[in-house]
Amino acid sequence: MRPASARGPQRIVCLTEEPTEVLYALGEQHRIVGISGFTVRPAVARREKPKVSAFTSAKIDEILRLEPDFVIGFSDIQAEIASALIRQGVEVWISNHRSVDGVLDYIRRLGALVGATDKANAYADELVRGLDAIAAQAATLPRRPKVYFEEWDEPMISGIRWVSELVAIAGGDDIFPERAASSLARGRILEDPAEVIRRAPDIILGSWCGKKFRPEKVAARPGWDAIPAVRDGALHEIKSPIILQPGPAALTDGVRAIAAIVQAWSAR
Structure with a gap:
């Protein structure tokens, strides 16, 4: 029988940031042999691990030279990468979680895959307690702002x-909850910018994946000066690394950043 430390895959390539962050949090980073070039959390991973992929592309030959026994990716956007690796006989797991509960379940499943079930469950439980604390604080706010997230x-x-x-956990109400339910980005494309004007958000949060949010550009859109958030200057950037990846970052720094903005708005 193999020792407990040898359970599960031993040479993992992470095509996105969230499995890297989770494995480091669980103390299982020694299994990682390659990471995404977009990885920023934890910072040490960028110094320790070779970068072998972007989000929609990957260095297949370099990944194969690392001799991975498991590759972890995310969503249909990485289907072509996964397919290329599978044809080379590599075992690939493409997760497709889209919700807070899905992130928590992902952490528990990834922990189980590497023989760290107890550590993963404890980590997920810790994240839940953090979310509960933010929700409890939000429940004391005198009013909930309408929020447009771009x-x-x-x-x-x-x-x-x-x-x-x-x-919602941070104390706001998304103005496009019906679009948030779409599993694909095309279901969240706003064909008519005037719909944001009609829904009149109190806060606008921007997180433009890979580029800086420009509040002045948003405020200058035709007719948007009628939006309460624009009128009151309540346009804020949430850095994409802490909110646009479905992993621990969003459930910690990401939600805390949103909560701080909501609380400041409510206190005005």
């Missing part, structure tokens, strides 16, 4: 499900 500007894309749920 994930991209051209075309305009509203927030994905886990972001919408974190806005």
Whole structure:
């Protein structure tokens, strides 16, 4: 029988940031042999691990040279990468979680896959307690702002499900909850920018994946000066690494950043 430390895959390539962050949090980072070039959390991973992928592309030959026994990716956007690796005989897990509960379940499943079930369950429970504390604080706010979260500007894309749920936990109400339920980005494209004007958000949060949010550009959109958030200057950036990946970052720093904005708005 193999020792407990040898259970599960021993040479893992992480095509996105969230499995890297989770494995480091569980003390299982020694299993990681390659990471995404977009990884920023934890910072030490960028110094220790070779970067072998972007989000929609990967260095297949370099990944194969690392001789991985397990590759972890996310969503249909990485289907082509997964397919190329599978054809080379590599075992690939593509997760597709889109909700807060899905992130928590992902952590528990990843922990189980590497023989760290107890550590993963404890870590997930700790994250739940943090979310509960933020929700309890939000429940004391005198009023809840309407929030528009913009994930991209051209075309305009509203927030994905886990972001919408974190806005609610932080004390706000997403103005596009029906779009947040869409599993694909095209279901969250706003064909008519005037719909944001009609829904009159009190706060606008921007997290343009990979580029800086420009509040002055948003405020200058035709007719948007009638929006309460624009009128009151309540336009804020949430850095994409802490909110746009479905992992621990969003459930910690991401939701705390939203909560701070909501609380400041409520106190005005």
